[in-house]
Amino acid sequence: MTTNKLARPERFFEDRFGLTSSALERLLGSHLVGRVDHADLFLEYRVSEELTLEEGAVKKASRHVSQGAGIRAQSGERTGYAHTDDLALPNLEEAARQARAIADQSSGSMAVAVRSGRPHDLYTLAEPPVNAALDRKVALLLKMDAAARASDPRVKQVIASLGSEDVVVLIATPSGWTVGDVRPLTRLNVTVIVEENGKREIGNYGGGGRVPFDFFLEADRGEADRWRRYTSEAVRQATIKLHAVEAPAGEMTVVLGPGWPGILLHEAVGHGLEGDFNRKQTSAFSGRMGQKVASDLVTVIDVGTIANRRGSLNVDDEGIPTRRNVLIEKGVLVGYMQDRLNARLMGGEPTGNGRRESYAHQPMPRMTNTFMLAGQDDPDDIIRSVPHGLYAVNFGGGQVDITNGKFVFSASEAYLIEDGKITRPVKGATLIGSGPEALTRVSRVGHDLKLDEGVGTCGKDGQSVPVGVGLPTIRIDGITVGGTQV
């Protein structure tokens, strides 16, 4: 596969599978046109590669190719969806017939004329990460192993992995409109196990994005090279946990550090503002448009247009260019995230948030890069303002129950705040809160907005998509901390 071919999705599927634009138009036209409110074909070709180092050597390497087509026909609230791995035309025709069968008559609702706009150009790379030379990748993983072990004698195990993929997609509708995208993505991750006096702990760190392999070798904001920073972060987190005390249990003031703790927003409000849940009135935020759902200090946006970010897209998986969507403005709920179906049924417009894991999945409203805008406060002042509480700076995953609004996110690095000072590290603990309430308790917002390193993956209805989050330092006056210390 050459870069040149990848830059032209239309040509790619024509050259490789004989799927010319006229063949696609015939396929969609003869089976779908005029009978449904919306129909589309999604073609996808994905090459991915994974290298893993453990015990000082790269012993695992794998390369994967997946390809397929998803065909969708929608009528009213109904969707017929069919997908196949086999891109031969007769298979696609069978899939189109299956998709159409259920949506065979138009609901009569007017198909919304969607202004599609031009796709962005956020991540054209001279060399996609999946094509970078294997020996350079192996050398990097070996350097990380050596650096981790050299940095601290308590490091007993280092597992470093580098995953890369390149995805070519083409979206076509019966009107003959097509849009393509080529999406590179890479992620470098390091896990260390440390041991001291028979006690073991684990530390994890990593980063990435829609960036070339060399991204990991570059210095970041004048600091160390990224790979070196990831490695020392993993070691630092693991060794700090060795001496962590039991985490407190119960409701208290919590200060969240900048960056990845933005997962709070993703869980507390992000999912609840996806169009499908609100159309179905199953979200704790249903019917709350225009209402106050956060303190005045809080503005939350979802932005799919930041160059080279993991959560960014030139166009979403329905061909709509991504954009900047304001979800909460100065505490007031002002926007939902929409795909075509839910926008049509709610009388709104698609917001560039129609995403799917692959051709084998139908699109849903999903987040891209979700973060809170910076405030005025000095982060140190925020910590000094807390007599007793928790300062949480790194998190594992989170989850939310959309309907009752309860969400969790699990701190993996946290400290007690005593008399305005950060004191002892505490063990990992899950924080639990209520989406519509948690952000009303935000009393301080720092000026230090940071986006995460580029490692987020969001799961919804069994579909995983890459996302980003971000946050300045914030103070929340009361959230339940799930430690063991009563």
Add this chain to the structure above:
Amino acid sequence: MLDLLGDVLKRARERGATAADAFLVEDRAFSAQVRLGRVDTVKHARAQHLSLRVFSGKSAAAASTSDFSRTSVERLVDEAVSLARITAPDELSGLPEANVLAREIPALDLDDPTGHDLSPEEKIELARRCEAAALGADPRITNSEGGDFADRRARYAYAASHGFAAEYGTSSFSLSTSPIASENGHMQRDGWYHVTRKRARLDSPEEIGKTAAGRALRRLGARQVKTAQVPVVFDPDMAASLVRHVAGAVAGPSLYRGASFLLGKLGRQIAAPGVTIIDDGTISGGLGSRPFDGEGLPVLRTVIVDKGVLTSYLLDTYSGRKLGMASTHHAARDGSGVTVGTTNLYLAKGALDPKDLIGSVKQGLYVTELIGFGVNGVTGDYSRGAVGMWIDNGELAYPVEEITIAGNLLDMFHAIEGVGNDLVFRDRTASPTVLVGRMTVAGA
């Protein structure tokens, strides 16, 4: 299928691989979702996946594709062989010894040849009835995330260069619904499901719908409780999640990486004497059953924990060699090669009626749902969001939410004071109701 695998292995050898194995899955799947009585989504799927592992001396690599065209498969093999040249040699890598391979392929009754003959309309009707039963159960059931029917028929084939080649087929059917109950402006969602390998054994749509409605209704009016250290009763599905944590900690890769809270505990008491955990891949018609593992070894019944004593790890060939032990025949294929996986994993049933387990608790928590990922597999530290019912004087008194439960898995397993008699294989991992003597519940 076996012909394709034969060609793949032959080409791998021709390209210089010293050994190779390959795994192939082909399936057809259908799903229908009905919401508020109307068809929401109907999905037809046809998928195929070939994965290959090659050895070049003591170096290994893996590759996979969903494109079965001749050129694509040839390219897959060539890429795998060239990848194996850049990976570091490992003395312990390689296929299992030929003498441990499965000689006979047991008939495990995993396929339902006649179960898939329903029309799409009939399948939609099952989903509709399931949701309708939930919607009609109570006026407080006001909304729904839908009723779902799905079926899948798959064929699996495995071949290895030392002579193994076999295939088998499976079926699965599932029916579920997620109703929403509301009262005083607050909504609660819950659901119920059933999964089987034989369509005729699926619970009736009405039964599933009614159960789902009951689960959503009992959450209405849920509140926080005060932070306290109390006994915690896990319902069967939530107890099964604890069993999964044990399986993760005794999986070979977690052990040889030193990333397990059960490291070095083989032969030691790791749980209360009432706890016996078994993995049995030979159960006829079992959701986790398979005739051979991902490396062609016959499946077994393995006692992992016997009356509280850790008696076996879960190993594939490589992790077994790393630990100086034999494979326990738990190899599973993933995209990147071979990993360790369970089959039908369960905590053996005890003697107590679940009602009596709850009845034995003066003040405590009955857990019906857990959310979040707050489990540290290295230390066993555990902290997750929970939903359930508060137990007051042995009775389920009122629903609770926005709380967490926390402890350490090793302490929790030692503190299991009672195991119910209500073991049902509803999923690949199953457990009866379990009572843990003391955990921290964090709330207001």
